[in-house]
Amino acid sequence: MRKLLKNKPLIVSLAILFLIFCALIVAWLGSLYTLNRLSFKYVTTTQLAAAMRQDEFWSNYRFNTLVFDGNVKSIRLNDGKTTLDLVTADTYGTSCEITYTTNTFKVGETYKFEAETYQAERQQHGVLLHNCINQ
Numbered sequence: 001m002r003k004l005l006k007n008k009p010l011i012v013s014l015a016i017l018f019l020i021f022c023a024l025i026v027a028w029l030g031s032l033y034t035l036n037r038l039s040f041k042y043v044t045t046t047q048l049a050a051a052m053r054q055d056e057f058w059s060n061y062r063f064n065t066l067v068f069d070g071n072v073k074s075i076r077l078n079d080g081k082t083t084l085d086l087v088t089a090d091t092y093g094t095s096c097e098i099t100y101t102t103n104t105f106k107v108g109e110t111y112k113f114e115a116e117t118y119q120a121e122r123q124q125h126g127v128l129l130h131n132c133i134n135q
Contacts, residue, residue: 034063037063038063038064038065039063039064039065040064040065040066040067041061041064041065041066041067042067042068043061043066043067043068044068044069045068045069045070045071045086045087045088045094046088046089046090046094048061048066048068048088048094048127048129049088049090049091049092049093049094049126049127050090050092051127052092052122052126052127053090053091053092057117057120057122057127058117061117061120062117062118063117064117065114065115065116065117066113066114066115066116066117066129067112067113067114068112068113068115069110069111069112069113070084070086070087070094070096070110070111070112070113071086071087071108071109071110072084072085072086072087072105072106072107072108072109072110072111073085073086073087073093073107074107075105075107080099081097081098081099082097082098082101082105083095083096083097083098083128084096084097084098084105084132088126091125092125092126092127093123093125093126093127094126094127094129095123095126095127095128095129096113096115096128096129096132097128097129097130097131097132098131098132098133098134099131101134103134111134111135112134112135113129113132113133113134113135114132114133114135115129115130115131115132115133116131119131
């Protein structure tokens with residue numbers, strides 16, 4: 001047993017294998033935790049804007065795919081992306097960036113959207129949802 005404990009390369013190798021094994025277990029448990037909490041959440045644009053203003057956006061919607069109806073307030077085109085500013089009843093706004101669309105959007109019309117929360121971005125006075133999908 002003493003010879004085994006004096007073999008430094010063996011001890012270092014075993015320690016590295018143990019750490020890799022522990023890291024794999026932590027990664028697996030983390031993915032289970034995340035996957036068990038993924039869900040669709042039906043919200044309004046006002047709820048999204050208010051959550052960002054109150055710094056509750058990530059804690060409320062972190063693991064959700066957001067589904068919402070948005071009334072288009074304005075349309076901006078930039079680098080092949082369409083950004084729709086949506087009507088809210090809050091001092092903060094909600095914007096939806098659409099990369100690929102076959103739809104022609106009109107100001108004043110209401111459309112149904114889906115967006116992944118993890119792609120959202122905090123703006124100065126609102127929330128910008130990247131890669132929105134128009135249903």
